[in-house]
Amino acid sequence: MTPSLILRCIVSFLVSVCSYHTGSPLQSEPSITPDAGLQPSAAPFWRDPAKRAIVFQVAALLLVASVCYYLFTNTQANLERQSIATGFGFLETEAGFEIGEAMVDYSAADSYADALLVGALNTIKVSFIGVILTVILGTFIGIARLSSNWLVARLAAGYIEVMQNIPVLLQLFFWYAIFYETFPSPRQALNPFNGVFLCNRGLIFAVPEAHAAHTAMGWVLLIALVAGWGLNRWGRRRQALTGQIFPIIRVTLALCLGLPLLTWLFYGAPTAMNVPELQSFNFKGGITISPEFSALLLGLVFYTAAFVAEIVRAGIQSVSRGQIEAAMSVGLRPGQVLHLVIFPQALRVIIPPLTSQLLNLTKNSSLAIAIGYADFVAVTNTTINQTGQAIEGVALIMLVYLSFSLSTSLFMNIYNKKMVLVER
Amino acid sequence: MKLSRLTVMVTILSLLAAGIAFAGKDLDAVKKKGFIQAGVNGNVFGFGMPDNKGVWKGLDVDTARAVAVAIFGDASKVKFTPLTAQQRFTALQSGEIDLLTRNATRTLSRETKLGLNFVTVNYYDGQGFMVPKKLGVKSAKDLSGATICVLPGTTTEQNAADFFRTNKMDWTPVVIESTSELAQTFFAGRCDVLTSDASQLAGTRAIAPNPKDYVVLPEIISKEPLAPAVRHGDDQWRDIVDFAVLAMINAEEMGITSQNVDKMLKSKDPMVQRFLGVIEGNGKALGLDEKWAYNIIKQVGNYGEIFERNVGVNTTLGIERGLNALWTNGGLMYSPPFK
Numbered sequence: 001m002t003p004s005l006i007l008r009c010i011v012s013f014l015v016s017v018c019s020y021h022t023g024s025p026l027q028s029e030p031s032i033t034p035d036a037g038l039q040p041s042a043a044p045f046w047r048d049p050a051k052r053a054i055v056f057q058v059a060a061l062l063l064v065a066s067v068c069y070y071l072f073t074n075t076q077a078n079l080e081r082q083s084i085a086t087g088f089g090f091l092e093t094e095a096g097f098e099i100g101e102a103m104v105d106y107s108a109a110d111s112y113a114d115a116l117l118v119g120a121l122n123t124i125k126v127s128f129i130g131v132i133l134t135v136i137l138g139t140f141i142g143i144a145r146l147s148s149n150w151l152v153a154r155l156a157a158g159y160i161e162v163m164q165n166i167p168v169l170l171q172l173f174f175w176y177a178i179f180y181e182t183f184p185s186p187r188q189a190l191n192p193f194n195g196v197f198l199c200n201r202g203l204i205f206a207v208p209e210a211h212a213a214h215t216a217m218g219w220v221l222l223i224a225l226v227a228g229w230g231l232n233r234w235g236r237r238r239q240a241l242t243g244q245i246f247p248i249i250r251v252t253l254a255l256c257l258g259l260p261l262l263t264w265l266f267y268g269a270p271t272a273m274n275v276p277e278l279q280s281f282n283f284k285g286g287i288t289i290s291p292e293f294s295a296l297l298l299g300l301v302f303y304t305a306a307f308v309a310e311i312v313r314a315g316i317q318s319v320s321r322g323q324i325e326a327a328m329s330v331g332l333r334p335g336q337v338l339h340l341v342i343f344p345q346a347l348r349v350i351i352p353p354l355t356s357q358l359l360n361l362t363k364n365s366s367l368a369i370a371i372g373y374a375d376f377v378a379v380t381n382t383t384i385n386q387t388g389q390a391i392e393g394v395a396l397i398m399l400v401y402l403s404f405s406l407s408t409s410l411f412m413n414i415y416n417k418k419m420v421l422v423e424r
Numbered sequence: 425m426k427l428s429r430l431t432v433m434v435t436i437l438s439l440l441a442a443g444i445a446f447a448g449k450d451l452d453a454v455k456k457k458g459f460i461q462a463g464v465n466g467n468v469f470g471f472g473m474p475d476n477k478g479v480w481k482g483l484d485v486d487t488a489r490a491v492a493v494a495i496f497g498d499a500s501k502v503k504f505t506p507l508t509a510q511q512r513f514t515a516l517q518s519g520e521i522d523l524l525t526r527n528a529t530r531t532l533s534r535e536t537k538l539g540l541n542f543v544t545v546n547y548y549d550g551q552g553f554m555v556p557k558k559l560g561v562k563s564a565k566d567l568s569g570a571t572i573c574v575l576p577g578t579t580t581e582q583n584a585a586d587f588f589r590t591n592k593m594d595w596t597p598v599v600i601e602s603t604s605e606l607a608q609t610f611f612a613g614r615c616d617v618l619t620s621d622a623s624q625l626a627g628t629r630a631i632a633p634n635p636k637d638y639v640v641l642p643e644i645i646s647k648e649p650l651a652p653a654v655r656h657g658d659d660q661w662r663d664i665v666d667f668a669v670l671a672m673i674n675a676e677e678m679g680i681t682s683q684n685v686d687k688m689l690k691s692k693d694p695m696v697q698r699f700l701g702v703i704e705g706n707g708k709a710l711g712l713d714e715k716w717a718y719n720i721i722k723q724v725g726n727y728g729e730i731f732e733r734n735v736g737v738n739t740t741l742g743i744e745r746g747l748n749a750l751w752t753n754g755g756l757m758y759s760p761p762f763k
Binding site (some may be wrong): 181292 | 510533534536559566568571577588599602605614
């Protein structure tokens with residue numbers, strides 16, 4: 001059986017199975033005549049539609065399974081013929097290459113599995129921050145596009161047109177070139193504030209030295225956020241009952257700033273800082289935000305925000321004008337109109353296409369290899385090159401991006417379900 | 425309506441299925457096609473780069489042309505595919521190219537895990553470091569803490585990691601896939617050091633905006649024997665590629681050049697006669713025309729000629745023969761007898 005013949009068989013079976021459900025005559029309904037007690041005799045096996053459907057579906061399944069088996073064994077045979085290594089054993093061997101920026105400790109002596117983990121964390125870092133910034137910027141520009149101020153609306157429209165139509169890779173190159181061409185070398189780094197340096201190696205700034213107070217402050221912040229969420233629920237219930245508005249934003253802000261501050265004072269106000277210093281080639285110490293990360297983040301955010309802006313505009317325009325006029329006639333301010341009336345209805349239209357754009361952002365982050373950011377695809381490419389196991393490497397890439405995308409869309413779909421308007 | 429849609433779908437799927445048919449033996453596939461598909465660099469001056477008229481020039485390009493001449497008698501029967509360091513081996517493994525002449529280092533893992541066969545080395549190289557003169561660095565041992573530009577998927581990446589680990593220095597890599605983009609980043613100052621094979625450093629410096637501002641440090645930290653590669657599985661194809669390269673080296677050993685090869689046809693030396701096909705036998709053993717070696721020398725040249733033409737002292741690269749001289753001149757180029 002040649003591959004083309006197999007494919008033709010699958011296609012014809014699937015077409016017959018799919019088209020089956022649109023045209024089956026109602027053979028098994030009893031006739032509505034005076035002597036309706038008579039049932040028609042049971043159809044023989046090959047004329048019974050339900051049984052036929054089962055047979056065809058089993059046959060289609062067997063065919064698909066045999067094609068998959070053929071592909072798998074063919075690949076195995078070819079890999080063996082060319083004596084290319086197979087299997088995932090390479091994950092435990094030594095990697096032998098360094099990675100530019102890593103969120104966990106990593107050196108060339110660690111295994112390939114560690115290197116891939118570093119790459120995955122880098123991808124998550126840029127995707128997570130990128131998603132948050134894109135949503136904020138895109139919403140802002142989408143609203144600006146609908147502004148009654150002519151200049152603001154034109155500027156937003158111009159931004160959207162320009163950013164949507166330039167390919168994202170070019171935008172990444174542009175941002176990266178700006179960073180390494182315009183900023184000076186470390187020996188002539190800009191020093192706007194004490195402990196902050198800006199050069200073509202990145203933005204390097206001082207951070208507090210690691211101290212037990214910081215873990216405590218982290219936990220306290222988490223408690224403050226949970227308390228804020230609880231207060232929000234209580235405040236809304238109180239507003240429904242008595243009409244009094246609870247200043248939830250101010251209170252939550254006070255909690256999130258005040259409680260960690262108190263914890264810090266409690267631990268004796270530690271002020272030791274990890275200040276960066278210029279050594280022969282680079283700065284040592286402090287935190288560095290590399291130009292690769294910044295270029296990738298800015299390029300992706302500005303590009304995707306243009307698309308998100310159009311989606312937000314579509315959502316807002318989907319709310320009928322009568323709603324806005326009614327809200328304003330009740331006495332709500334424009335900010336409240338947006339927050340209380342427009343967005344809850346607009347979000348139903350915005351969330352599904354927004355999910356697609358956020359998934360696009362995650363996948364576009366794989367262009368990092370062109371500008372030197374060590375994301376998952378870049379690290380896996382190097383691994384494939386050194387071990388020769390292209391199939392396992394690409395399977396890993398597909399698996400990782402699939403899990404990122406599925407979890408993003410799962411979260412967004414849950415949010416979407418909550419936003420669905422309950423019709424009376 | 426449904427039937428025509430089905431026909432269209434089936435046609436498209438059949439075409440796709442036909443496209444993934446496997447080539448048989450590599451040599452048969454090449455002969456049937458009528459040309460060789462060779463993978464080259466595309467970005468390294470002197471080894472594989474098109475000139476400003478779009479004609480491919482370089483040491484690796486000439487090697488691929490020699491193989492084409494051996495099989496077809498015509499140096500133009502070869503098409504070039506530029507590949508990045510990350511794509512080169514997958515392209516060869518998958519069958520996209522027949523021959524890889526892309527300054528690839530022969531290593532144990534590449535020969536075994538990747539399922540490739542490397543033939544005779546056509547350039548002995550080593551890894552070096554290039555720094556701007558204004559940094560004032562005199563030796564590679566002073567590079568602790570430096571930011572280093574490196575290509576991904578190369579032995580360069582691993583050798584640099586090993587060198588810095590052995591000497592207990594730390595470093596930050598900047599890893600960019602495209603050779604030209606990497607060079608741009610280095611010249612703009614994003615990284616302090618560019619590391620690559622010494623020949624590539626010379627080639628990169630030759631196209632720098634101001635070549636006099638850069639210096640290659642004296643330390644050569646690795647052995648990089650660069651050789652053409654073919655896939656496992658076709659021994660005859662491998663022998664042809666191997667002896668095409670060796671023919672050029674052997675010709676230089678015998679003193680045969682593209683200028684005097686016609687005169688050498690009349691030589692009375694039996695070794696020369698066997699080599700040039702006057703005494704028949706070699707061509708038949710390889711499955712080629714008996715004048716295959718004569719054609720190579722006439723149309724492409726001997727090893728010394730292609731070296732001097734592409735990377736020699738009279739070119740902008742200005743590389744001395746060094747390890748690439750004949751074994752009789754203190755180098756490593758040595759050919760087995762052609763009989």
